[in-house]
Amino acid sequence: MTTASAVRRSNARDCLLVLREAGRALTVAEIAAATGLSRPTVDAVLQDLGAAGAAIPAPVAASGAAGRPARHFSFEPSVSTIAALDIGARTVRCLVADAAGQVLTxxxxxxxxxxxxxxxxxxxxxxxxxxxxxxxxAPGILGPDGRITQSLAAPDLVGLDLSGELGRRLGCPVAVENDIKLAAFAEHHLGAETDSMLFVQLGNRISVAAILEGRILQGAHRLAGELGSQRGMRWTESSQRGRLRWSTGDEAEPLLDRAAHGDAAAQREIQEFCTQIAPRLATVLLTLDPARVVIGGGLSRAGDTLLDPLRRALDELLMTGQPTEVVAARLTTDGALVGALGLAFSYGSAQIFGIPDVPAPWPRLLDARA
Structure with missing residues (x-):
């Protein structure tokens, strides 16, 4: 049964989204037409949004027409700022946006x-x-309580209450999630529309996350996708403690560059790499059956130099008769950071707007790329 308070929240959310996405002042009649709500209902909602600071009356130039000019209202981006942190092995990056999703600093x-x-x-x-x-x-496996239980990149953070302590220090709601899952979360909202995808982060290491029915797949213990937690698991024969190794050392970029320019030896090494990682990916694909595979991380910048041999390796293994859709991520280095920003919008919307579950302005967050 839908309660009256739930209806009011839904109405307020609809009006807020219309104002935020419009990017200009709207009349009460325009908001009513866009939401399907009555003008008295919109009036009541605008009073609540005004009290929260999310909507403000907008001045309108005199038209010269008889009668009172229509009242206009606009979304107020400065009602709050939203921040995201991406914790690396050596640095912490912070991104701040206003309530409309415009990056500030x-x-x-x-x-x-x-x-x-x-x-x-x-x-x-x-x-x-x-x-x-x-x-x-956060760079690591999170437990049910949101604390990091394992982390190769930041072992000093294991067991710490990041949400509680930073929430106390900064005086705001704090949400914590695994960085690869947040990169997948961002790609789900910023890429071609689909309810399911497998996200594969290819960088110094390989990490996997999945989106099913529009949500991050967590599993019973938040371990979904944590393939590196299998004892003795190695993605490639040359990898060391999960870190990828190439004939060029730790960095694959010189190898990929040579392959892109027709170097046969480099192309064979890339093909062999894809052949070695394809069996585990194929197993995950047959288990989850996602609509597409999205390749993120620094190696994804190589484009088809990497993606074409990976497509071939997967298609040789899968007897499904359907070619595997493998695409490059839209965000190569900022996926986790933008995903964390999107998470903060939805998690903190009750405090920011006075309305729970307001979705992030995802199209604007695409402009957050460095």
Whole structure:
């Protein structure tokens, strides 16, 4: 049974989204037409949004026509700021946007403080904005309580209550999620529309996350996609403790560049790499049956130099008769950061707008790419 309060929240959310997406002042009649609500209902909603600071009356130039001019209202982007942190092995990156999704500023600080919380807090404060909500992309496996249980990149963060402590220090709601899952979350909202996808992060390591029915696949213990947690698992014969190794050393870019320019030896090495990682990916594809595979991370910048041999390797393994759709991610380096920003919008919307579950302005967040 739908309660009256739920209806009011739904009406307020609809009006807020119309105002935010319009990017200009709208009349009460325009808002009513766009939402299908009555003008008295829209009037009541605008009073509530005005009290929360999310909607403001907009001045209208005199038209010279008889009668009172129509009242106009616009979304107020400065009602709050929203921040995201992406924690790396050596640095913490912060991204801040206004309530409309317009990027305001960035900051990068080293992760070398004796107290890790000091570095995380400083990354936010150095932007000069105190956020109304914060999302954190964490490099590791998260437990049911949201704390990191395992992390190769940031072992000092294991067991810490990132959400609770930073929420106390910054005075805002804080949501924490695995960085690869957040990169998948961002690609789901910014790429071609689909309810399911497998996201494969190819960088110094290989990581996997899945989106099913429009949501991050977590599993019973938040371990979905954590293939590296299988004892003895190696993606390739040359990888060491999960870190990829190439004939060019730790960096694949020189190899991919040579392959793109027709170097046969480099092309064979890329093909062999794809042949070695394809069996595990094929198993996941047959288990989940997603609509597409999205390749992110630094290696995805190689485009078809990498994607074509991966497509061939997968299609040789799968007896489904359907070619595997493998595409490059839209975000190569900022996926987790943008995903954390989107998470902060939805998680903190009750505090930001006075309305729960307001979705992030995803199209504008695409402009957050560095």
């Amino acid at each position: 960035r900051a990068v600080v080293p992760l070398n403080d004796p107290d890790p919380f000091d570095a995380l807090e400083r990354a936010v404060r150095e932007t000069g904005h105190m956020p109304g909500a914060l999302g954190i992309a």
